[in-house]
Amino acid sequence: MGGSIEEVAALAGVSTATVSRALRGLPYVAESTRRRVREAAAQLEYVASPQASRLASGHTRTIGVIADLTGWVFLQVLRGAEAVLREAGLDLLLYNPGDDSGPFDALPLRKRVDAVLVPCPPLTLMEMRSLQALNIPGVLVGASVPGFPSVRVDDVGGARTAVQHLINLGHRRIGLISGEAAGDGSDNRETALSTASADRRRGYREALAAAGIECDPGLEAVGGFTWRGGERAMAELFSVESPPTAVFVADDEMAMGALRALRRARLRVPEDMSVIGFGGHDKAEVFELTTVVQPLARQGKIAAELLLSLLDAVPDASQNLDASEVVVLPVSIEIRDTTCRPASGTT
Amino acid sequence: MGGSIEEVAALAGVSTATVSRALRGLPYVAESTRRRVREAAAQLEYVASPQASRLASGHTRTIGVIADLTGWVFLQVLRGAEAVLREAGLDLLLYNPGDDSGPFDALPLRKRVDAVLVPCPPLTLMEMRSLQALNIPGVLVGASVPGFPSVRVDDVGGARTAVQHLINLGHRRIGLISGEAAGDGSDNRETALSTASADRRRGYREALAAAGIECDPGLEAVGGFTWRGGERAMAELFSVESPPTAVFVADDEMAMGALRALRRARLRVPEDMSVIGFGGHDKAEVFELTTVVQPLARQGKIAAELLLSLLDAVPDASQNLDASEVVVLPVSIEIRDTTCRPASGTT
């Protein structure tokens, strides 16, 4: 099968140690030697056995990606991260904690990966702790958990912007469809993603407060981050005595469901109901959905760079990233056709 | 860090060989011994070093997933496969051939994976050949390439069913939006996915022929499997002199774009134009899209099982799957609200 390092060494007329050094770009190898070794390797189509180097070096050069394969967001983040990590020669191992029974066993990860990337954290806080306990470094995307470096967007600010946009249009009765029910944050069993949900709700409330509009709990519904949930939630909202004229939906996926509910109820969008989403889903445009766009791939890219700095895999990193860093990216609002002034707009 | 096999052996009072045998469930180990070893391992939170076992055994117990991270289909397939493979204790390594320059280097795969899973083949036929040349077994999902076992749906039959449905409704001028332009199949540079595109077009033409309807090349457009492409293609179709009254869109993603085009052109669906998709996209329902549903996760599951049989990882496989097997699954049609009788329907 694949030639071994010894064959390369023989062909190049050097020792295996030199081959190893030459091929990995280590210093203290004469350029002429390096060239010779490279040629020999190419000629034999030599690829170092990763198992052997891992065993010998103690590094797996592998990143575990812990993600619920359901999501769409995670894919975008992964794309951004993948490019960077592959560039650095790291392997990506997939972990789906989802469907299994039991509370996610972090044990097999040890010895298997050097670090983990956790997009849209599908884990509970307790599970995150178990990762920490095993001393597996990792970076989160889309949520912040104390003790982990993370990359996310300004959820509070983004939500505020969204709601502010509705307010600027003249809306006063503004509904909210959030991902999860409001918790007190003390529940270790809630998913780390809850922070995004909570933050967006906070932004919503802040914007209302800033405009002097009182919060109406009857205008808040929960959609569970799925389009079906969003549909149900919207149906609830327009069925109340005094329905909102606009709704901020904390996730594009849910917003799609919300639009469906409105369409089926023969309510016109945006004339009868304005809808603004959050997320930057690539299909938002298909729906003409006004939404708050977050740079998903960029978050993945930055997370990957953080990961590399964590592994010291970037020796020439001019700017050293702190392991406990929390990178917060800004969002932008993309105005399409699901928002307009309220029918009885007074502005 | 993590204890080694020697520590476990010492604690259990046996040799390392016995620990290895006991923990891997090999025969010729006394049940009492096995229990003792298991307890020792649990106590030490022992996990075997995969690198070491791989190096020693020559098996990586890893499956490479070669997929373009763009897709949505691939995720569904992966979900089905993941469960099976994880159950079997196999690792999943991610490979994204997409963005990189160069023609996908299969070399690093060797020594790194035991086999590959290739959902919605993003590779050209040439690249598939290079996989073959390296003797890496693999199974394809969503397309068949000679020399590889594969799992796919009956694309021809599904397309025929879809078009037949339109015909039954009374349509005579039926358009097609296909993924790729018709090729002669001899181009090694086309992606393996082309077969799906070609098959669906074939089903479309067969259905027309069977109904005695002549094919009109002017009623066929290409959408490139993206919603934007589908939108463009639909815009083309309803702009011709004598537009179709219904369109078969060979992919749900494109169908979404097609619906958008119609909406923007103020054409009513289904009254002015019936649309039927293909794929079973989880968001088809959001659009009320009538479509041909393929069992994505099930394809992944079956592919994974094929993979296991390829690796002889299922010693007690009662039904031995042939390595050159091509599993073809049936599809079902899901009728929603984007299809109806033509306006001037004569039936």
Added chain:
DNA sequence: GTGAAAGCGCTAACAT
């Protein structure tokens, strides 16, 4: 700048 040799932590014969 290069080579020799000792592991890395397992598995797989081969003994017993």
Added chain:
DNA sequence: ATGTTAGCGCTTTCAC
């Protein structure tokens, strides 16, 4: 049923 031992193919001191 269990133990002994020789690798698996690299990396990494430590000499030179």
